[in-house]
Amino acid sequence: VGTYQFRAPESTPPDSPIGRIKANDADVDENAEIEYSITEGDGYDMFGITTDKDTQEGIITVKKALDFENKNLYILKVEATNTHVDPRFLYLGPFKDSATIRIQVEDVDEPPVFSRPAYIIEVKEDVPINSVIGTVTAQDPDAAKNPVKYSVDRHTDMDRVFNINSGNGSIFTSKTLDRETLLWHNITVIAAEINNPKQSSRVPVFIKVLDVNDNAPEFAMFYETFVCENAKAEQLIQTLSAVDKDDSYSGHQFSFSIAPEAASSSNFTLQDNRDNTAGIFTRKIRYNRHEMSTYLLPVVISDSEYPIQSSTETVTIRVCACDHRGKMLSCNAEALIHPTGLSTGALIAILLCIIILLVTVVLFAALRRQRKKEPLIISKEDIRDNIVSYNDEGGGEEDTQAFDIGTLRNPEAIDDNKLRRDIVPETLFMPRRTATARDNTDVRDFINQRLKENDTDPAAPPYDSLATYAYEGNGSVAESLSSLESVTTDGDQDYDYLSDWGPRFKKLADMYGSMDSDKDS
The missing domain is CATH 2.60.40.60 (Cadherins)
Known part of the structure; x- marks a missing residue:
């Protein structure tokens, strides 16, 4: 079938097709079934070939990743065989042929x-x-x-x-x-x-x-122990152990000793057990907590690595009263040995709760006190409240616009038919007539009517500074304080001042002056 040439980038993924070939029998015999195979070549294991059942073409695929830098050209020999042969043409055989395929690998820029x-x-x-x-x-x-x-x-x-x-x-x-x-x-x-x-x-x-030995060994825990006042000599009171943050390939080996500055004067001895532990023993008989209640024992811990690292740790020993069996009865370290106290966080939480409770109580008391305070106005029907908050300054006794004086009226003395008294007095009188006995009676009635009106009508301010105020007239303990209520008093009145009002009032002055003279006689 000839020679074929194909190009394949080196980045072509495996099982990807790179080209097709076709045998002649597939064009002549429509019933032909062509089978393709690679028979030899330097890329025998790098490529494969399959048959397309529809077109009877051979499809060449990549089996392994290509590498331009290692090999950029492959030559293959492919054989095509017709597996469906008509017996009439067997004498023409063989029914197969071969072709040469050249595959050129193209270089692709690849990452490092x-x-x-x-x-x-x-x-x-x-x-x-x-x-x-x-x-x-x-x-x-x-x-x-x-x-x-x-x-x-x-x-x-x-x-x-x-x-x-x-x-x-x-x-x-x-x-x-x-x-x-x-x-x-x-x-x-x-x-x-x-x-x-x-x-x-x-x-x-x-x-x-x-790891490098750069950390010194230290106590495995914080040690605080006690010794009884009645302790005996060489009595074990505490066993110590140590740890080291550094790693040791052969295992840690610690040594314990009392610090040199305290070794000679110490009331205790230290024994190294050679198993990374040590024991503290009493050095004397009996201890007195009143003379010395606490002992501080400095202990030096060293490791065996290179370079050697060591540290000095302190053991606190308290003197306590114990019974004959060595059980502690009382000691300054009771709170430490029996840690039943509250933590700092718990104490802070309790204090915050107390503060919040106190603030709540204070606010509640303030609210209750504010509720108990009487409001400025209890009821709209209480006329007295209208003058409690009055804080304006009026313009004097003739200032009738500062407030509604009608609120001061005595409810028992209200008469809607009363005439106003804040007009010129002359307009309230009848024209002057000739003095007769009948006229005198009319004038007397007129004056009495006006006096009564003056005494019982507080709707408008009088020309003097006094008037009948609410609950100060009838029904009051002090009775009426009005200087004009002459008809209800037994005292004599002097009407000579009516002459000062002009000629029109001279008749009144004569009339009432004569009546006073008749009474005196």
């Missing part, structure tokens, strides 16, 4: 490739800052061999403990390390082509921090 799929680096925790702890390498697999630059993915190194040389890939520390804080650091290094930064790849780097 690291020398390892992952890196593991070990570093001691006391390494100085800016010390190189390891190196990663990556190269461009393309023929161009583009240069590569390196960087650390900061999402994997938020604290910026490590950095990398962008040119050669050497990793160095930018901060101090502490194995006791973090044993492993897992970072990611990125390699990208300088000419095409989009072509990049990543590799994980696992950094293990190795």
Whole structure:
């Protein structure tokens, strides 16, 4: 069937088709069933061929990933066989043919490739800052061999403990390390082509921090014990143990001793049990808590690593009264030995609750006091309330516009038919007539009527400063205080002042003056 040539990019995924071939029998015999196979060639294991049942074409596919840098040309020999042969044409056989296929692999720009799929680096925790702890390498697999630059993915190194040389890939520390804080650091290094930064790849780097003996041993817990006043000599009162944050490949070995400055004067002795524990023993018989209630015993703890680390811890020993069996009866450390007190957080919560309760009580009392206070106006029907809050200054005794004086009226003395008295007095009198006995009677009645009106009508202010105020007239304990209520009093009245009102009132002055004279006679 001839020779075929195909091109396949090196990035072609496996099982992807790259070309088709077709045998002649498939065109002549519509019932032909063609079977294709690769018989030989240098890419026998790199490519495969299958038959398209509809078109009887051979489909060439990629079986493995191509690499232009390793091999860029493959030559295959493909054989096509007709599996459905008409017996009438058997003498024409054989019913198969072969063809040569050339496959050219095309170069594709690929990202850099690291020398390892992952890196593991070990570093001691006391390494100085800016010390190189390891190196990663990556190269461009393309023929161009583009240069590569390196960087650390900061999402994997938020604290910026490590950095990398962008040119050669050497990793160095930018901060101090502490194995006791973090044993492993897992970072990611990125390699990208300088000419095409989009072509990049990543590799994980696992950094293990190795232990260095840089921590001194210390007590496993806080020790505060007691000794009985009636204690005997060489009596064990406390057993001590220690821990070390550092790691030890052969196991920790601690030693205990009393600090040299206190060893000679101490009232206690310390015995190292050689199993990372030690015991405190009494050194004398009997202790007196009134003379010394508390002893502080300094203990030195050392390890066996290199360099040797040691620390001084203090044991508090209180002197207590005990029974004959050594059970404590009373001691200054009772609160410490029997910790039944409240924590600081609980005390703060209790104080806050008390404060909130007090504030609530004060607010409640203030609200109740405000409710008990009488309102300024109890009822709209109580006419007295209208003058309680009156705080205006009037214009004198003739100021009738400052407030409604009708609110001061005596309810028993109200008469809607009364005439106003704030008009000129002359308009209230009848024209002057000739004095007769009948006229005198009419005038007397007239005057009496006006006097009565004056005494019983407080609707308008009089020309003097006094008037009948509410609850000050009839029904009042003080009775009426009006100077005009002459008809209800027994005292004599002097009407000579009517002459000062003019000629029209002279008749009244004569009339009432004569009546007074008749009474006197």
